[in-house]
Structure formats: structure tokens, C-alpha cells
Amino acid sequence: MLKILKASAGSGKTYNLAREYIRLLMMSERPDAYRHVLAVTFTNKATDEMKRRILKELNQLAKDPAGSPYREDLEKLGSLTEIQKKARQQLSGILHDYSAFAVSTIDKFFQQTLRAFSREIGQFASYQVQLDREALVSESVDRVLDGLSEEGDRTLLNWLTGSVRESLEQRGRFSLEDSLREMASSLRDLPEGKDIPRTSLEPLRKTCKAVRKTFEESVQNAAKAALDALSGAGVDPADSNRGFLKALYNYTDSVKGTSRPTDAFLAKAQDPDQWFSKSKAHLKDALHGALDAPIKTFTDLFTGQSFKAYNTAGIILEQLYSLGVAAELRQAFVDIQKEKNLLSLDDSNTILRGIIDGTDAPFIYEKLGVRYDDFLLDEFQDTSDIQWDNFRPLLRNSVAQGSDSLVVGDVKQSIYRWRGSDWDLLDSRLQQEFPAARVEVLDSNYRTCRAIVDFNNRFFAYASARLDSILGTTVIGPVYADVAQAARFPDPADGSVEVVFSDDQMAEILATLSEVKERGGEWADVAILVRGNAEGSAIAAELLKNKIPVVSDDSLFVKTSVTVRRLVSQLSLVEAPPREDAPDVAGYLARSMQVSIPSGYHSLTDLAEALLRDIRKADPERFEAEIPYIQSFMDFLQDWVSLNGNKLDAFLKAWNDAEPKIASPQRGNSVRVMTIHKSKGLEFPFVIVPFADKVTLFKGSACWRAPALRGSELEGKADGVYRVKLDG
Numbered sequence: 001m002l003k004i005l006k007a008s009a010g011s012g013k014t015y016n017l018a019r020e021y022i023r024l025l026m027m028s029e030r031p032d033a034y035r036h037v038l039a040v041t042f043t044n045k046a047t048d049e050m051k052r053r054i055l056k057e058l059n060q061l062a063k064d065p066a067g068s069p070y071r072e073d074l075e076k077l078g079s080l081t082e083i084q085k086k087a088r089q090q091l092s093g094i095l096h097d098y099s100a101f102a103v104s105t106i107d108k109f110f111q112q113t114l115r116a117f118s119r120e121i122g123q124f125a126s127y128q129v130q131l132d133r134e135a136l137v138s139e140s141v142d143r144v145l146d147g148l149s150e151e152g153d154r155t156l157l158n159w160l161t162g163s164v165r166e167s168l169e170q171r172g173r174f175s176l177e178d179s180l181r182e183m184a185s186s187l188r189d190l191p192e193g194k195d196i197p198r199t200s201l202e203p204l205r206k207t208c209k210a211v212r213k214t215f216e217e218s219v220q221n222a223a224k225a226a227l228d229a230l231s232g233a234g235v236d237p238a239d240s241n242r243g244f245l246k247a248l249y250n251y252t253d254s255v256k257g258t259s260r261p262t263d264a265f266l267a268k269a270q271d272p273d274q275w276f277s278k279s280k281a282h283l284k285d286a287l288h289g290a291l292d293a294p295i296k297t298f299t300d301l302f303t304g305q306s307f308k309a310y311n312t313a314g315i316i317l318e319q320l321y322s323l324g325v326a327a328e329l330r331q332a333f334v335d336i337q338k339e340k341n342l343l344s345l346d347d348s349n350t351i352l353r354g355i356i357d358g359t360d361a362p363f364i365y366e367k368l369g370v371r372y373d374d375f376l377l378d379e380f381q382d383t384s385d386i387q388w389d390n391f392r393p394l395l396r397n398s399v400a401q402g403s404d405s406l407v408v409g410d411v412k413q414s415i416y417r418w419r420g421s422d423w424d425l426l427d428s429r430l431q432q433e434f435p436a437a438r439v440e441v442l443d444s445n446y447r448t449c450r451a452i453v454d455f456n457n458r459f460f461a462y463a464s465a466r467l468d469s470i471l472g473t474t475v476i477g478p479v480y481a482d483v484a485q486a487a488r489f490p491d492p493a494d495g496s497v498e499v500v501f502s503d504d505q506m507a508e509i510l511a512t513l514s515e516v517k518e519r520g521g522e523w524a525d526v527a528i529l530v531r532g533n534a535e536g537s538a539i540a541a542e543l544l545k546n547k548i549p550v551v552s553d554d555s556l557f558v559k560t561s562v563t564v565r566r567l568v569s570q571l572s573l574v575e576a577p578p579r580e581d582a583p584d585v586a587g588y589l590a591r592s593m594q595v596s597i598p599s600g601y602h603s604l605t606d607l608a609e610a611l612l613r614d615i616r617k618a619d620p621e622r623f624e625a626e627i628p629y630i631q632s633f634m635d636f637l638q639d640w641v642s643l644n645g646n647k648l649d650a651f652l653k654a655w656n657d658a659e660p661k662i663a664s665p666q667r668g669n670s671v672r673v674m675t676i677h678k679s680k681g682l683e684f685p686f687v688i689v690p691f692a693d694k695v696t697l698f699k700g701s702a703c704w705r706a707p708a709l710r711g712s713e714l715e716g717k718a719d720g721v722y723r724v725k726l727d728g
Contacts, residue, residue, distance in 0.1 A: 001404055001405075001437075001438065002395070002404075002405050002406075002407065003437065004407050004426075004430060004431065004438070004440070005406060005407065005409075005440050005442065006426075006440070007442045008410050008412065008413075008443075008483070009445070009447070010446055010485075011443070011444055011446070011485065012442060013378070013408055013442070014049060015053070015069075016408070016442070017039065017050060017376055017378060017408060018050065018053040018054050018057055019070050019073060020376060020406045021037060021050075021054055021376060022054065022061070022070060023070075023073065023077070024037050025058075025086065026077050026078070026086050031089055031090075032093055032097070032100075033090060034093055034094050034097075034100065034102070035100045035370060036372055037102065037372065037374045037375075038102045038109065038374070038375050039102065039375075039378070040104060040105065040106045040109050040376070040377055041105060041379055042106060042378070042379045042382055044105060045681065046105075046378065046379070046681065047103055047104055050103050051103050055091070057069075058087050058090060058091040058094070061074070061083060061084060061087035062084060062091050065080045065083050066080060100370070102370075106383075106387060107345065107348075110348055110349060110352055111129055111348060113352060113390075114348050127341045128340075128343070128642075129343055129344075130337070130345065130643075132658075133344045133345070133346050134185065135657070136333060136336055136337065137181060137184045138181060139336055140333040141177060141181050141329065143336065144329055144332050145176075145180070148160065155198060156198075156328065159324050159325070160321070163321030163322075163324075166321075179322050180322060183319065183323070183723075184333065186723050187326060187329060187333070197327075198324045201320055201323060201324045205317065207714065207718070208313035208317045208718070209313075209317065211309055211310060211713050211714060212314060212317070215301070215306055215307070216258050218301055219258050222251075222294060222297045222298035222301060223249075223298060224252050225294035225297070225298075226245075226298055227248050227249070229287065229290040229291045229294050230245065230287070233286050233287045233288070233290055233291075234286065235287060237249070240275055241274055241275060241276055241277050244264065244265050244268050244269075247261060248298070251298075258310070261299075261302060266303065269298070269299050270296075270299055275291075305711055305712050306712075306713075308708075309712035312709070312712070312714060312718070313718075316722055319722060340643055342643065349384070349386040352390050353389045356393065372394065372398070373398060375394065375395055375398055376406045376408070377391070377395075377405075377406070377407045377408065377409075378409070379408070379413075380425065380430070381409040381411050381413060381421065381423045381425075381426045382421040383409075384421050385425075388425055399434065407426070409426045410426075411423045411426055411479050415680060441482045443484065443485055443486060444485060444486045445486070445488060445489065447489060447683060448495070449496075450487040450489065450495065451494040451495045452496075452497055453485050453486075453487040453489075454487070455497040456483070457485060460480050460483045463480075464483070505690045505691060506539070506542050509528065509542070509543075510542070512686075513543075521686060522669055523548065523549055524669045524671075524672075525686050526671045526684060526685075526686045526688065527671075527672045527682070527686070527687050527688070528671060528673045528687075528688045529674065529676050529679050529687060529688070529689050530691065531675065531676060531691065531694060531695055535690070535694070536552050536673045539690070540552035543671060548671060549669065549670040549671065550670050551668065551670045552674070557659060557660070557661055558629050558660045558662060559659070559660075561629035561630065563612075563615060563619070563626045563629065564626070564630060566615050567608060567612060567615060567630075568652070570597065570615075571607070571611070571648065571652060574607065574648060575652060577597075597611075598610045603646050604637060604646045604648060605634070605638055605641060628662045631662075632660055636655075636658065636660050637651070705722065707722065707724075
């Protein structure tokens with residue numbers, strides 16, 4: 001049976017997941033039941049938390065089942081003595097066979113599955129997963145550009161030359177490499193077989209330019225005709241209602257990129273009674289209807305199909321040259337992965353879907369070498385369609401054979417839509433595909449003070465209804481229908497929520513932090529949540545200026561470490577020794593810190609370690625304080641060397657483009673500044689959310705779409721998919 005658990009923040013989701021996992025173990029007669037239950041979530045932190053909770057509760061059951069919070073539920077399955085015996089057996093099995101303890105991230109599980117199909121995807125079983133897709137993208141662009149020559153593919157060379165020439169003529173500037181890199185990055189979302197041949201693009205380019213030119217000339221002629229009508233009647237456009245007809249002058253010149261008139265202009269232009277104010281109503285009579293036809297022609301151009309075709313042609317033209325290189329970019333990307341025995345993490349889900357599409361679960365299990373009977377799927381609201389397509393056959397097989405599975409999520413916490421998650425899966429589609437599933441809503445909050453829970457209950461109920469009213473929909477309200485929670489937090493304090501409207505939000509942050517200290521709070525008790533890194537950086541800088549210790553996303557960058565910067569400087573010195581007549585900073589640093597440059601080294605790792613030993617002697621206190629950053633740098637270096645070899649110049653270039661971070665410290669008395677995304681699942685006694693006025697309700701995203709061309713000048717001539725940005 002499938003159970004769907006809708007768990008809002010603080011409602012005991014991890015408690016219920018661990019309870020269900022242990023219940024499945026206690027129901028089984030297998031000594032290795034843990035090998036046949038798969039629990040997946042989205043982050044390593046959530047995976048670690050779930051594993052710890054399961055092991056903690058199994059240990060409690062093995063020692064003293066009467067003291068377990070799960071006692072009441074588990075006693076339905078047998079006596080406490082039987083439960084204790086099984087708990088000891090399962091705990092011992094997990095600890096002695098820990099690699100089979102199947103609690104993992106969804107990406108790790110899919111990678112495990114994909115590795116079992118390495119032969120089918122044309123990879124060696126030892127392939128490595130590449131997390132940095134952009135590095136592969138940049139390399140594929142470089143490979144395509146490096147392959148251009150007079151003796152090579154003349155059609156590709158001519159095509160790119162034409163791209164540069166036309167862009168320079170129109171905009172006066174152009175970056176071919178940036179344009180190709182943007183296209184190569186977007187190919188991740190373009191389905192195979194959708195590339196448009198270059199032979200088809202040249203006629204399409206001419207068609208789009210003709211559509212654009214025809215429309216612009218039509219607009220120009222219509223604007224001139226309307227102004228001529230006004231002039232013939234002796235009416236000055238400035239005398240129109242708020243002078244709106246003066247806007248026609250903007251369309252009389254032959255300009256590229258005709259923009260749509262304002263909504264106010266179109267509304268007035270389409271209603272003759274609004275052309276003039278009441279005091280100048282006689283001017284309409286003076287026109288004797290001469291303006292009716294030309295102004296209608298003008299407005300029809302922007303309200304009909306012609307303007308849509310005009311804009312569509314513009315979008316196509318902007319990316320036409322890059323589309324012409326899509327096949328070469330895709331092939332270069334594939335070739336690099338095969339040469340280096342790599343697989344991009346972003347591509348793995350798509351490849352896996354192509355392999356198991358229509359495949360039954362027993363075959364997948366045969367390849368995996370293990371059979372899972374029960375599934376626990378956490379954070380289901382963040383599951384993408386591709387991930388669901390890969391999981392569906394396994395879950396369907398589990399339900400068909402009478403096993404128990406649990407899906408947990410909360411539509412209101414869907415925060416990964418930017419990477420393809422679809423909250424509608426949890427909201428409705430899962431129940432449509434499994435109509436017999438049992439749905440349970442957890443409506444209590446065990447983590448938050450009463451006043452805060454009450455505020456959230458009222459605020460989100462109001463906000464969802466208000467948004468539906470503004471948008472004229474009934475979509476948001478139902479999502480928040482179960483938002484109300486009962487406060488079950490054992491702390492007797494009510495807590496508080498304070499909403500402040502201020503022209504100086506930085507000052508309010510500092511004042512609030514002072515209040516926290518006055519109440520006996522510590523800096524580590526405070527989290528400041530921001531929408532983006534720019535606000536976070538500004539706040540961190542302000543706190544540091546006021547002598548307040550802070551940990552922010554910026555401070556976690558490895559490149560902020562002085563020791564790491566010193567090491568990279570010395571590596572640069574090895575790569576390019578300074579001339580005696582032109583000393584540089586790196587050489588000065590080496591002399592002042594008494595760092596000796598090795599005359600020979602076996603690998604980049606050996607070289608870095610030798611330099612670090614001297615740097616440590618020169619500044620041991622700073623070195624010890626920055627060990628996490630140094631370790632992260634060495635991890636990055638070793639990973640890079642394992643894939644690319646010991647080429648120092650290439651490594652320095654890769655390091656220049658990289659932005660590695662260390663894990664966020666769990667201890668230390670500092671204010672935490674983090675994005676809302678990073679804060680998910682964390683808890684703090686004091687939370688500050690500044691710059692709430694900058695939070696937008698919709699963020700445009702780019703995707704591949706086939707334009708609706710029926711009835712337009714482009715019908716039958718621009719078939720295909722193009723990259724467009726959806727703004728709402």
C-alpha cells in the first residue's frame with residue numbers, strides 16, 4: 001500500500017520517516033530486511049539526519065524498548081521482547097554491512113542504478129561523475145573554436161564569421177565565445193534530435209529578417225498616416241488626451257526593434273471618446289473620421305498576430321547562429337566525456353530514463369544486484385518529472401506486490417523549481433496515478449513557538465487568498481488549504497513576530513542584534529535569511545564593520561583563505577618564474593616567507609604539499625585556523641589531477657574559474673547569514689528576514705519551446721524549438 005504523508009515544517013517528518021523505516025524492519029522475518037528498504041531524500045544533510053535517527057532509535061529499542069517513542073506503534077507488531085530481539089538483529093546487520101544501509105540522496109541512488117547500466121550507455125564501469133557541468137561546457141566550446149581553420153569545415157567557419165559580422169553591424173559588439181557557451185549550457189534541456197540543420201537555418205534567417213522588416217515598415221507607414229490625418233485636420237497631437245498621440249512620432253523613423261505601445265495608449269487609441277479631453281472634444285469633430293482607419297491599422301498591428309510573429313522572428317534571429325553550431329557543441333561535449341571517462345551529473349537522469357523507459361522492475365533489480373520491496377521517498381515536492389519517470393516503475397512494482405511505501409512532502413516547501421521540480425506531482429498527479437493511496441496530513445508543529453505558528457496560520461491563509469484574487473485564479477488557495485497547524489512546541493515561551501517597515505533596514509538589523517544580546521542570546525542563535533547572495537554579502541560586510549562575528553556564504557569560499565591564496569601565488573611562480581629585471585609579488589612573497597620553490601616534483605599534489613610546509617612554518621597560527629580551506633583546496637587539486645593530469649598551467653586556469661566552498665561550520669559563536677534555500681530544515685531561536693520588499697513572486701526562466709505559428713507569416717517556415725524566457 002502507498003501512503004502519502006503531507007508534512008509541513010516542524011510537523012515531525014523525520015520522526016515519521018524513521019518510525020516507518022523501523023516498522024518495516026520489525027514486520028519482516030528477514031535478518032537482512034534493511035537491505036530491501038530504500039529511503040531517499042535530496043540532500044546529504046537530510047540523509048545523514050535520517051540515518052542518525054534510525055540508528056539512534058534502533059539502539060534504543062535494542063537496549064530498552066520500553067523507553068522508545070515508537071513503543072506504542074511497535075507493540076502492535078509483537079511483544080517488547082520480540083521487538084528488542086529484532087532490533088538487535090537489524091542494528092547488528094546494519095553496522096556490519098553498512099554499505100547496504102540504503103538511505104541515500106536521490107542522485108546517489110540514480111548514479112548507483114546508472115552505473116549498473118554502464119555498458120548500455122557506452123561508458124566504462126569506473127566512470128566518474130562530473131559535478132561541474134560548466135567546466136565541460138567551456139571545454140566543449142574551446143574545442144569547437146580550436147577546430148576552426150581554413151582547411152577544416154568551411155561551412156562552420158563561414159557560418160560563425162557571418163554571425164560575428166552581422167552582430168557587429170547591428171550592435172557594434174559581440175562575444176562569440178560567450179554566445180556559444182550560453183547555447184552549449186542550454187543544450188542540457190534540448191531533447192535529442194531537435195537540433196536544426198545549418199542548411200535549414202539560412203533560409204529561416206532570411207524569412208525572419210523579411211518578417212521583421214515588413215512589420216517595421218507597416219508600423220512606420222501606419223504612424224505616418226495617422227499623423228497625416230491629424231495634420232490635415234489642423235489638430236496637434238499634443239492636444240490629445242494627456243498628449244498620448246505624440247507617441248506616434250516614435251514610430252515614424254525606420255528603427256530596429258519596434259516596441260509595443262503602452263497599454264494606456266492602446267486603450268485610448270481604440271476608443272475615440274478618449275482621444276480628447278472634454279474641453280477639447282470639438283477636435284474629434286474636426287477630424288471628420290479621418291483618423292479612424294489609420295489609428296485602427298496602427299493598433300491592429302500590435303494587438304494581432306503580426307506583432308507576435310515579429311517578436312518570434314526576433315527571438316529566432318538572436319539565437320540562429322548559435323543554433324547552427326548546436327550539433328558540433330553537443331558532439332564535442334559527448335566526446336570529452338568519453339575521452340575522460342566522465343558523466344555529467346545533470347545528464348544522468350535523462351540517460352537513465354532513456355534506458356529504463358518501459359523496462360520492468362525485475363530487470364532493473366537484476367542489474368542492481370539487490371531487490372527493494374519498500375520505498376520511503378522524502379521531499380517529494382522537489383522531485384522532477386524525469387526523476388519520477390525513473391522511480392515510477394519501482395514504486396508501481398512495490399505497490400503491486402503488496403509492499404508498503406511512503407511518500408513524504410509539502411507542496412508549500414517546493415524550492416527547487418529552478419532545477420525542474422514539479423510540485424504538481426505531490427499536489428495531484430501522484431494520487432491520480434495511485435488512486436488507492438492513503439493520504440495523511442500532519443497538522444501539528446513541534447518545533448516552533450505558539451505566536452509564530454499562529455502568525456503563519458493567519459498570514460499564509462490571507463496571502464494565498466489575496467494572490468488568487470489578484471491573479472484571478474483558484475490555484476494557490478488549495479495548495480495552502482492545510483497550512484493551519486496546532487502548536488505543540490514544549491517550550492512555555494510564546495515567541496513573537498515583529499514586522500517592521502523601515503527606510504534603513506541595515507540599522508534595523510543592528511538594532512535587533514543588540515536586542516538579542518540584551519536578552520541573553522548568543523550570536524550563534526541568530527540567522528539572517530536573504531533572497532540572494534548580493535544582499536547577504538552587504539549584510540555580512542556591515543556586521544563585520546560593527547565588530548559582529550559572522551559566517552556567510554561568501555566566507556565559505558575557499559578563495560577567501562589567505563593561506564590558499566599564498567599557495568596559489570607560489571604555484572603561479574613555479575609556472576612562470578620572474579625575471580631578475582622584473583620582480584613580481586609572488587617572488588617577493590616567497591622571499592619574505594622563506595618559501596623555497598622545489599626544483600623538481602613528481603606531481604602537483606607533491607608540489608602543493610611541499611609549498612604548504614614552508615607556508616606553515618612562516619605563519620603557523622593562520623595555517624591552523626584555515627585548515628578546512630586548505631583541505632578543500634587539496635581535495636579540489638586531487639580531483640582535478642585524477643581527471644586531467646599534472647599540468648600546472650591548466651590547473652591554474654581551472655582554479656581561476658572555480659568557486660569551491662567549505663562545508664558550513666556547525667560550531668562557533670557567529671551570526672549566520674544565508675539564503676532562504678540554504679536555511680531549509682535548520683532552526684534558530686532568532687530569525688531576521690530583511691529586504692522582504694525585494695522578494696518577487698515570479699522569476700522568469702528560460703526553456704525550449706515550439707512557437708505557435710499557425711496563421712502567421714512564419715507558419716511552416718520556422719518549425720522547431722527555440723530558447724525563450726518566460727516572464728509570467
